[in-house]
Amino acid sequence: GAGVSQSPSNKVTEKGKDVELRCDPISGHTALYWYRQSLGQGLEFLIYFQGNSAPDKSGLPSDRFSAERTGGSVSTLTIQRTQQEDSAVYLCASSPRDWYNEQFFGPGTRLTVL
């Protein structure tokens, strides 16, 4: 079946602009995660959605970052007023249910802020 998909695969933007990154999880997966991978910080957790529960936003680095998940499926990560330090690969992952151990990752979106 189809895996996790993310769009766009690459995004180049200018400092100060807003960007939206999209994640389509595997159908039926209730848990969805966003991670960020950068040279300086490695792989770090950003935000987690599980069903109708309040999301765990503890990893978001600033209030310029927000995410939503509509209808328990597609998720959008929004970065407002982008900064050069936001340049990274943004990875989305899903899993069948909460506490399911393995996470299934998408190919990522490479964001470059000029």
Place this chain on the structure above:
Amino acid sequence: SQQGEEDPQALSIQEGENATMNCSYKTSINNLQWYRQNSGRGLVHLILIRSNEREKHSGRLRVTLDTSKKSSSLLITASRAADTASYFCATTWVYGGATNKLIFGTGTLLAVQP
């Protein structure tokens, strides 16, 4: 930072040799997983070991876990050129209200020379 550390940072071996990567982590865990990443994009789950297990095998992979030392090792036997990738350990801790987010190590870049 909660992030774990892996060593070596980079490893170059010949095809047919064994590759060993080590991971140290900082917090209590309920399981430890290893993921593989090709070309800086999506991660693929390799193997999971629970906190009450000491060793696990899957094909050419062997994982050990020492919770007293907060460390794990991944052994890839009879390596192939196709094993060339980055390898990350990741831990989860789901008690005390924590969510099932992955805390990643810094990664080991493995190059297998044909």
